[in-house]
Amino acid sequence: MLTFQNFKKRTAPTLESVCRDLIRENKERISVKKEEVAVRNMTRILEAVFALNREKGFGAMSLRDLSRRSGLSMGALYSCFPGKEELRSMILRRGAAYTREVILDQAPACATPAERLETAIETHLYLSESLRPWFYFAYMEASSLPRRERRRAKEDELATEQIFLDILLEGVAGGSFHCADVELTAALIKAVLQDWYLKRWKYKRKGITVEGYARFVVEFVLSRLTGNA
Amino acid sequence: MLTFQNFKKRTAPTLESVCRDLIRENKERISVKKEEVAVRNMTRILEAVFALNREKGFGAMSLRDLSRRSGLSMGALYSCFPGKEELRSMILRRGAAYTREVILDQAPACATPAERLETAIETHLYLSESLRPWFYFAYMEASSLPRRERRRAKEDELATEQIFLDILLEGVAGGSFHCADVELTAALIKAVLQDWYLKRWKYKRKGITVEGYARFVVEFVLSRLTGNA
DNA sequence: GTCTATATACCGATAGAC
């Protein structure tokens, strides 16, 4: 079992570190040239974006709201990103890429399908817990994209689901899993993992920790896959 | 097993019929006095709202967008609802009330817990399938509400979950279900049901019908509850 | 690199003709 502490120690997914990747990825579209300045400002910007996204949604958020909340002037904002729509695209693109990197970096090939499934579930939950506002933003804003980008967002979602599907298929092929519909099972796992960061208020109210939730999901799914018939 | 056809025949959840309830519920806040006119216009308004909600989100939708899409002028819009925020509130309030009415109206008390659980899952899925854009809207907009209304939206969500929780508790008490954590199991069911209307593009692509999805969810959950250990 | 001031377009909401 992977603990949340060990995950954080190994992967260290802080807002600032992902912001740094975002800055480097979009260097030519950002007029601020000193990386340290850009990272510091972008971190404050994203903190404000995510807070305002929770309160009123990105579409209803104005750049004046963002300026006030982040403490940066309108001019400073525009020196860090080229426009509101582009800011959203940058955030979504980097988030999807980072998720893919982390999830693919985790599963040791030598483990059994059951162990791999457990690790994949834990990793996904711990990552979304570490960057919960980012994940929440990505989920809520993915459908408000221009056609071309929305298409890619859907492919990103299917790619994550595919990771679970592959593990299920291996387990079924090797005889350790029994499952009539692996595709729907993979979709179910994905939906349950997303509920953790979409409805955190609910689990917080119930007093559930992320490790407790992980244990529940792993046990629920594995008992279905390895149980009778 | 409840079929989608039988559900629709018995409950008949059309956009127009729910709009009629919405009009009656908010009669004093709507200046159009002929009910037939108000229902016809409100139906067109909600069709446009839901379409624009999918494309850009309610917050980013302007009333001019809405006017263009619905074919009604700005003045006609304001004769059907008192303002943009109030329109959102009216939609969310009626949707939550209607869902509660339909779900509570369905479970025959004589059935076993397993049958009641099956019926509750099917009813929820069939209702969200019939009014999918409404459910999608309610999910996406519930978090962008003023404090007081958001609080009630959360209670509505918990009330639906409570229906599943009650069935699980009865089953456990009667010995027909085995379940270590009924609260998390109820939350899991809810999350999986929501995924159906939130990610329909995914299931459509896979060729899954609402009845196929219902069968999968019922089988998955029941096998866990009535299986070993 | 960060600020204030401003250009231009559009917002939600309303008044008054028909």
Place this chain on the structure above:
DNA sequence: GTCTATCGGTATATAGAC
């Protein structure tokens, strides 16, 4: 009941001082 015209205010984005 529905329309067009228009109100005051605010939106995104930019220009130019420092």
